[in-house]
Amino acid sequence: MQPRFFSAPGIFPVPPHVCTLLPVYFNTAAAFCQVLIERDKVCRRKNFSIYVRIRNISVFFRISMKRRISVCHYGAGRKKSGGGKTDTYREEVTFTENISEKEERKEGYASQKLAERLGRLAEAHRFVRCQTVGRSLCGRNIRALFIGCGEKRLLYTGAHHGSEYITSALLCDFAEEFASAADMGGRRFGVDCRDVLERRTLVILPMVNPDGVDIALMGADKNTPLGAKLWSLNKNSGDFSHWQANARGVDPNHNYNYRFAEYKQLEKSLGIQPGASGYSGEYPESEPETLAVARLVNRLSAAGAQGGRLCAVLSFHTQGEVIFSHNTRECIAGAAFLSRVSGYRDEKTDLGAAGLTGSYGGLSDWVSRELLIPAYTVECGKGKNPLPQSDRGYIYARIREMLFLSAVYF
Numbered sequence: 337m338q339p340r341f342f343s344a345p346g347i348f349p350v351p352p353h354v355c356t357l358l359p360v361y362f363n364t365a366a367a368f369c370q371v372l373i374e375r376d377k378v379c380r381r382k383n384f385s386i387y388v389r390i391r392n393i394s395v396f397f398r399i400s401m402k403r404r405i406s407v408c409h410y411g412a413g414r415k416k417s418g419g420g421k422t423d424t425y426r427e428e429v430t431f432t433e434n435i436s437e438k439e440e441r442k443e444g445y446a447s448q449k450l451a452e453r454l455g456r457l458a459e460a461h462r463f464v465r466c467q468t469v470g471r472s473l474c475g476r477n478i479r480a481l482f483i484g485c486g487e488k489r490l491l492y493t494g495a496h497h498g499s500e501y502i503t504s505a506l507l508c509d510f511a512e513e514f515a516s517a518a519d520m521g522g523r524r525f526g527v528d529c530r531d532v533l534e535r536r537t538l539v540i541l542p543m544v545n546p547d548g549v550d551i552a553l554m555g556a557d558k559n560t561p562l563g564a565k566l567w568s569l570n571k572n573s574g575d576f577s578h579w580q581a582n583a584r585g586v587d588p589n590h591n592y593n594y595r596f597a598e599y600k601q602l603e604k605s606l607g608i609q610p611g612a613s614g615y616s617g618e619y620p621e622s623e624p625e626t627l628a629v630a631r632l633v634n635r636l637s638a639a640g641a642q643g644g645r646l647c648a649v650l651s652f653h654t655q656g657e658v659i660f661s662h663n664t665r666e667c668i669a670g671a672a673f674l675s676r677v678s679g680y681r682d683e684k685t686d687l688g689a690a691g692l693t694g695s696y697g698g699l700s701d702w703v704s705r706e707l708l709i710p711a712y713t714v715e716c717g718k719g720k721n722p723l724p725q726s727d728r729g730y731i732y733a734r735i736r737e738m739l740f741l742s743a744v745y746f
Contacts (some may be wrong), residue, residue: 470628
């Protein structure tokens with residue numbers, strides 16, 4: 337297979353320097369990284385990508401993390417071998433991005449960047465529809481992708497917290513790969529993607545809290561009324577990189593209607609006030625972001641003409657490489673399965689001998705306890721929020737199998 341390089345505006349010539357390297361190092365993960373680095377030196381471009389087979393995808397990701405090469409999308413394919421048999425071949429990396437530490441906040445997944453990508457996905461794939469399911473406190477659209485037309489539905493959410501915007505990119509990567517595979521009649525991890533979308537609908541809400549994401553990425557102008565208020569809530573600091581709440585200083589993932597009154601008492605004892613994180617709001621679903629998700633969940637939960645309903649909810653956060661769920665009949669088996677295929681730790685958030693464990697007002701808490709639907713909080717990656725964009729490819733590699741298999745498991 338002849339490797340090809342792409343840029344955002346279109347195809348550009350492969351530098352001769354790189355062409356001389358490819359025949360020597362083809363199919364070697366370490367050399368593949370080196371090819372990208374050498375290519376970047378020649379062309380002096382920030383964004384670049386390559387389409388090439390590599391032997392060991394896990395080795396590639398380990399090396400790419402060290403060298404700050406972020407894989408934004410990759411996928412496995414199949415080819416015909418002799419005698420008409422079909423064999424699985426090696427992974428294909430189809431888009432990579434190399435950005436400096438300084439540029440990461442600027443290159444993060446802001447709400448406008450997400451809106452543009454969702455629009456492109458809906459236009460490019462016949463199984464994908466994009467709908468606005470609500471608006472944020474500042475009037476930004478909260479958009480969801482509906483992939484497929486089946487009666488059974490699964491909901492994936494990301495970026496409840498502003499500084500966890502990397503989860504939006506991860507879910508978009510998943511949506512694009514699943515839709516592309518369905519268009520071509522392909523399989524991933526044994527999953528027939530087109531067949532799945534004829535029986536199920538995957539609902540992907542990649543950015544629950546667009547205001548919070550934009551605040552975490554771009555900060556706030558102190559000279560505007562909203563900006564001045566946000567500075568006050570942020571203890572008069574201009575560093576908003578850790579911001580998790582919405583534009584009113586309410587944490588959306590504490591604003592659902594589960595043990596809300598208990599948490600209000602805990603807030604008083606701990607002195608938690610509106611701010612960057614932790615504050616639950618005045619009453620359940622007081623925030624437009626939370627209300628939009630709650631209405632979407634209720635809509636998906638309603639039985640259809642053929643008895644279809646919401647099968648499961650996966651809420652993606654960062655970080656810790658752990659899957660939180662309740663110790664209920666609906667959740668136990670699913671949590672063990674997700675933990676097994678991802679390698680993430682399975683941890684319960686119920687009452688125990690030691691007392692309360694901090695499970696209040698979260699989306700998965702409300703869905704699993706009040707609606708009795710399997711729901712899981714998946715904490716992706718490791719480190720300190722916000723996780724760098726260079727971690728994106730490695731995280732996606734870890735959760736990719738879980739994402740695809742969850743579409744058929746529940």
